[in-house]
Amino acid sequence: MIPELGHFALVVALALAAAQAILPLVGAATGRGALMATARPIAAGQFIFVVGAFAALASCFVGNDFSVANVANNSNSTLPAHYRFAATWGSHEGSMLLWTLMLASWTFLVSIFSRHLPERMIARVLGVMGLVSMGFLLFMLLTSNPFDRMLPPAEEGRDLNPLLQDPGMVIHPPMLYMGYVGFSVAFAFALAALIEGRLDAAWARWSRPWTTAAWCFLTIGIALGSGWAYYELGWGGWWFWDPVENASFMPWLAGTALIHSLAVTEKRGTFRSWTVLLAIVAFSLSLVGTFLVRSGVLTSVHAFATDPRRGVFILLFLVVVIGGSLALFAWRAPKVGLGGGFAPVSRESMLLANNVLLTVALTAVMLGTLYPLFLDALNLGKISVGPPYFDTVFYPLMAPAIFLMAVGPVASWKQAALPDLWTRLRWALGAALVASILVPLVAGRFSVGKLLALWLAFWVVFAGAVQVWQRLKSAPQAGTWAKVCAQPLAWWGMTFAHLGIAVFILGVTLVRGYETEQDLRMSPGQKVEIGGYEFTFVGTREVPGPNYTAVQGEVQVRRPGSTAIVETMRPEKRTYHASGQTMTEADIDTGFTRDLYVSLGEPVGDGAWGVRIYHKPFVDWIWGGAFIMALGGFLAICDRRYRLRKAAVAAQAGLAAGGAKA
Amino acid sequence: MKNRTKRGLWIAAGLAGLGIAAALVLNAFQSNLVFFLTPSQVAANEAPRDRNFRIGGLVEAGSVARDRDGLTVRFRVTDTAKTIPVIYIGILPDLFREGKGVVAQGRIGSDGVFQAKEVLAKHDENYMPPEAAEALKKAGHPMDKGAFAGQKGTKK
Numbered sequence: 001m002i003p004e005l006g007h008f009a010l011v012v013a014l015a016l017a018a019a020q021a022i023l024p025l026v027g028a029a030t031g032r033g034a035l036m037a038t039a040r041p042i043a044a045g046q047f048i049f050v051v052g053a054f055a056a057l058a059s060c061f062v063g064n065d066f067s068v069a070n071v072a073n074n075s076n077s078t079l080p081a082h083y084r085f086a087a088t089w090g091s092h093e094g095s096m097l098l099w100t101l102m103l104a105s106w107t108f109l110v111s112i113f114s115r116h117l118p119e120r121m122i123a124r125v126l127g128v129m130g131l132v133s134m135g136f137l138l139f140m141l142l143t144s145n146p147f148d149r150m151l152p153p154a155e156e157g158r159d160l161n162p163l164l165q166d167p168g169m170v171i172h173p174p175m176l177y178m179g180y181v182g183f184s185v186a187f188a189f190a191l192a193a194l195i196e197g198r199l200d201a202a203w204a205r206w207s208r209p210w211t212t213a214a215w216c217f218l219t220i221g222i223a224l225g226s227g228w229a230y231y232e233l234g235w236g237g238w239w240f241w242d243p244v245e246n247a248s249f250m251p252w253l254a255g256t257a258l259i260h261s262l263a264v265t266e267k268r269g270t271f272r273s274w275t276v277l278l279a280i281v282a283f284s285l286s287l288v289g290t291f292l293v294r295s296g297v298l299t300s301v302h303a304f305a306t307d308p309r310r311g312v313f314i315l316l317f318l319v320v321v322i323g324g325s326l327a328l329f330a331w332r333a334p335k336v337g338l339g340g341g342f343a344p345v346s347r348e349s350m351l352l353a354n355n356v357l358l359t360v361a362l363t364a365v366m367l368g369t370l371y372p373l374f375l376d377a378l379n380l381g382k383i384s385v386g387p388p389y390f391d392t393v394f395y396p397l398m399a400p401a402i403f404l405m406a407v408g409p410v411a412s413w414k415q416a417a418l419p420d421l422w423t424r425l426r427w428a429l430g431a432a433l434v435a436s437i438l439v440p441l442v443a444g445r446f447s448v449g450k451l452l453a454l455w456l457a458f459w460v461v462f463a464g465a466v467q468v469w470q471r472l473k474s475a476p477q478a479g480t481w482a483k484v485c486a487q488p489l490a491w492w493g494m495t496f497a498h499l500g501i502a503v504f505i506l507g508v509t510l511v512r513g514y515e516t517e518q519d520l521r522m523s524p525g526q527k528v529e530i531g532g533y534e535f536t537f538v539g540t541r542e543v544p545g546p547n548y549t550a551v552q553g554e555v556q557v558r559r560p561g562s563t564a565i566v567e568t569m570r571p572e573k574r575t576y577h578a579s580g581q582t583m584t585e586a587d588i589d590t591g592f593t594r595d596l597y598v599s600l601g602e603p604v605g606d607g608a609w610g611v612r613i614y615h616k617p618f619v620d621w622i623w624g625g626a627f628i629m630a631l632g633g634f635l636a637i638c639d640r641r642y643r644l645r646k647a648a649v650a651a652q653a654g655l656a657a658g659g660a661k662a
Numbered sequence: 663m664k665n666r667t668k669r670g671l672w673i674a675a676g677l678a679g680l681g682i683a684a685a686l687v688l689n690a691f692q693s694n695l696v697f698f699l700t701p702s703q704v705a706a707n708e709a710p711r712d713r714n715f716r717i718g719g720l721v722e723a724g725s726v727a728r729d730r731d732g733l734t735v736r737f738r739v740t741d742t743a744k745t746i747p748v749i750y751i752g753i754l755p756d757l758f759r760e761g762k763g764v765v766a767q768g769r770i771g772s773d774g775v776f777q778a779k780e781v782l783a784k785h786d787e788n789y790m791p792p793e794a795a796e797a798l799k800k801a802g803h804p805m806d807k808g809a810f811a812g813q814k815g816t817k818k
Contacts, residue, residue, distance in 0.1 A: 344672050360680070364687045371691075382698035382796060384716065389694035393687050519752045521732030582756045601753030604732030610753045 006056025020130030024123035036123035067153030093146035124192035159578035176221030180286035182214020187283035204266035216633035223626035247289035406463035428462035493636025504625025531615025700797035
């Protein structure tokens with residue numbers, strides 16, 4: 001009964017999505033207020049039914065209803081309850097439902113927090129989101145119904161892939177999808193502006209917090225995925241330039257360019273068409289990412305059994321959404337206008353450089369990701385593009401962007417003076433140079449790349465510190481805390497996000513430059529010294545788990561010459577009962593300045609094992625940096641000017657109405 | 663006029679930058695393409711001598727042998743027509759099994775042994791690397807996809 005109710009809820013949601021797409025758009029085009037006013041209640045209704053469908057599927061998973069094919073294929077009664085719940089989005093069908101749920105939630109949130117927007121605008125925004133939702137609901141109902149029954153019902157499920165039985169995997173997909181789908185808001189705003197033929201600073205201010213929120217979630221989602229690859233795949237790497245990773249990274253690059261371009265559009269009214277184009281690109285890449293990862297075109301832990309009908313549907317959907325919005329852009333963008341000019345040395349020009357560099361990097365990543373797929377699709381042979389390509393292309397492109405990242409916030413809009421910039425930043429420049437030379441002097445292993453990367457990271461940190469100091473010094477308030485509070489949150493947010501990038505670069509550089517990785521054969525009692533620690537392999541024993549049996553190794557970690565145990569590490573080799581699949585579970589001792597990473601290979605006779613021992617300095621700074629970036633984004637969203645603007649917007653709306661008549 | 667010249671110069675500089683970027687990208691791309699070859703192609707001497715490539719196929723049953731050090735592994739990869747010996751030093755991924763599909767990346771030594779730098783990790787025991795499936799198909803022994811994907815309606 002519950003699956004049928006869920007299915008029914010999806011059908012109703014589809015009908016509502018269609019209504020949400022058609023009525024408000026028609027209303028906005030013909031100027032009928034009654035039709036435009038339907039947008040909000042319909043969006044709420046659609047949200048309720050999608051939530052209902054999702055709850056129905058979740059209850060099938062938690063309640064072990066193996067008569068539902070999706071449940072039988074992706075869950076098992078011995079699976080712990082929280083993983084049964086997470087298994088709801090562990091399959092293709094379930095993840096599509098999660099996508100739709102996220103879209104319905106964003107739509108609902110937009111409909112609530114948009115009271116101050118002009119009616120016509122919000123009708124168009126919600127209408128466009130309804131169109132997207134319609135596409136996804138149709139896709140689900142036609143090709144991937146999560147509620148399909150199976151006759152006769154299975155007695156037991158086939159289990160969730162053991163690699164996905166992990167807390168990180170429980171939250172990674174929802175976060176990532178929050179990000180992907182969040183760009184649909186920016187996309188809808190962009191299309192609404194194109195249809196309207198009007199785009200100004202107010203428009204940019206409306207769509208900015210939404211875009212930043214989406215970007216924050218995407219950042220967290222990617223960081224979680226990377227962290228998962230680090231501790232779960234047993235290889236100790238955190239980024240492989242794998243197509244699946246690139247699929248989520250491309251929208252991130254576009255989104256990063258977009259939030260910066262939006263800043264210019266809001267503050268200076270420039271870059272308008274470019275901003276709209278980026279909004280379209282960011283969301284299109286989110287769709288492409290979903291398609292690449294979920295359709296089985298790319299083979300990975302994310303890909304499921306492929307069904308050609310699905311591929312055709314998604315391709316058609318992509319063509320309609322991307323092609324349609326680009327056509328609209330080509331037709332209407334000239335109306336939107338370009339905005340004012342600026343001098344070659346100004347904050348605008350630096351943000352322009354940032355956008356150009358990010359876009360070029362995006363194109364390079366896209367080339368490396370999609371080219372092998374095209375060759376394969378055309379039957380011209382199988383190739384792959386290795387990480388060295390991405391490394392050699394990506395780092396040189398990002399270096400100037402990061403250099404400018406420290407200068408941009410200090411430079412004035414419209415026209416900046418180089419001598420002034422020099423006076424303000426020379427100390428940061430010198431301090432960064434000293435710090436980046438000191439690190440290899442103390443820690444050894446000198447290299448040019450490392451020096452440059454460290455210098456950039458310290459440069460961003462010190463230039464940020466200088467800017468904070470100068471702003472606080474010139475603030476009129478009495479007392480430091482009052483001065484801190486007087487600065488806009490958006491500015492603090494930017495400062496934090498940039499600091500996050502610096503922390504991230506430090507993590508990447510230090511782990512690359514100073515890590516030690518060793519695969520070795522270890523007999524019980526054998527010792528090895530790695531990264532300033534002494535590892536002793538004690539032996540292995542069998543340990544039962546909730547739905548697996550594990551061989552658990554014991555490795556004692558000491559400082560050389562000392563008998564005190566710093567840490568006892570217990571890596572496992574698990575065999576899952578339901579699927580019989582073996583899985584390596586590394587044990588990681590996480591520290592502020594280093595991770596110790598031990599995982600078991602295979603038994604090689606006489607109680608000896610192949611053991612993998614890594615010492616990874618500062619590796620956690622990589623994810624720490626990503627979370628600081630996201631924190632910065634969330635701070636920026638909380639800025640007062642996004643909330644205290646009703647009066648200003650009412651005036652704007654009046655103008656807009658006047659403008660529409662004229 | 664001066665302003666226009668200036669702007670022209672900036673635009674020219676921008677275009678030059680983009681051109682250099684494009685050249686860098688394409689050059690790096692060209693030198694980092696990793697081609698995929700089947701054991702038959704390698705046996706027919708189609709393999710590049712001086713760069714990395716990938717081979718794929720099945721791990722021949724009974725071919726896996728380990729050296730005394732416990733880390734050096736020798737095995738043979740077959741597409742059922744031809745067989746290539748492979749040597750790999752390190753810890754193999756969880757799903758490396760005799761008779762199962764495998765993809766390895768590395769280069770061919772002068773002794774005809776493929777020196778694998780990487781044996782690719784697979785995420786699911788039922789999963790057949792598409793490169794390996796392709797190799798078997800080319801050698802005239804296509805594997806039924808369903809036998810590997812086995813997603814639908816399989817009951818315990």
